[in-house]
Amino acid sequence: MHAPFRPRLARVVALVLGVVVAVATPALVLTIPGEYGVPDLVGFALVGGAIVWFCWRQAGVRAQVDEHGIAVRNLMLSRRVEWAEVVSVRFGQGRPWVQLDLADGDTLAVMGIQRADGDFAAAEASRLATLVALHTRTAQND
Missing domain, CATH: 1.20.5 (Single alpha-helices involved in coiled-coils or other helix-helix interfaces)
Structure with missing residues (x-):
């Protein structure tokens, strides 16, 4: 996972x-x-x-996840965000790669999941969304 x-x-x-x-x-x-x-x-x-x-x-583009958050290495910039900072995962039509909506109002491109990969990319976007949901779950969500 x-x-x-x-x-x-x-x-x-x-x-x-x-x-x-x-x-x-x-x-x-x-x-x-x-x-x-x-x-x-x-x-x-x-x-x-x-x-x-x-x-x-x-x-070398990738996104590495662990129990604490996600480290995104894009073409030029790298950034690490904690799970609590991620509000949602977007991969709608016309998007070349996944975008994370962050709690501070910013967005973060995740070039490690690219539309060119077709069904594989859709499955990976779903996996990332599941990880976000699992790691941001609180007692209020249950």
């Missing part, structure tokens, strides 16, 4: 693309015709490195 939430399709695509770019960039830099100078080659390497870094971050 406390297994991490990770996207399937986005993770596979990011890992494959990252490996391809990681292999192709040095091959390109080392075999490119001599008309390019050192600054150009460094530029190619930096762009390739940025793409690999982006793919690595995308592949």
Whole structure:
């Protein structure tokens, strides 16, 4: 029940693309015709490195849950919230990923559950909503 939430399709695509770019960039830099100078080659390497870094971050998107709350690692930002802070879980039509409504009025995207994963994503959103309901239950709910 406390297994991490990770996207399937986005993770596979990011890992494959990252490996391809990681292999192709040095091959390109080392075999490119001599008309390019050192600054150009460094530029190619930096762009390739940025793409690999982006793919690595995308592949690492997840939400880790435990007894105390949920730690969300999105593409650029990471945040941890306690269960009591989560008001609801939303995954309506048109949403690319799950959103948590928080008690302070803020929302938190959970990119670890992505619409592109179809039925798997719907099941994972339901699992997260169940976890929220279980962990935010009080004597007044019973």
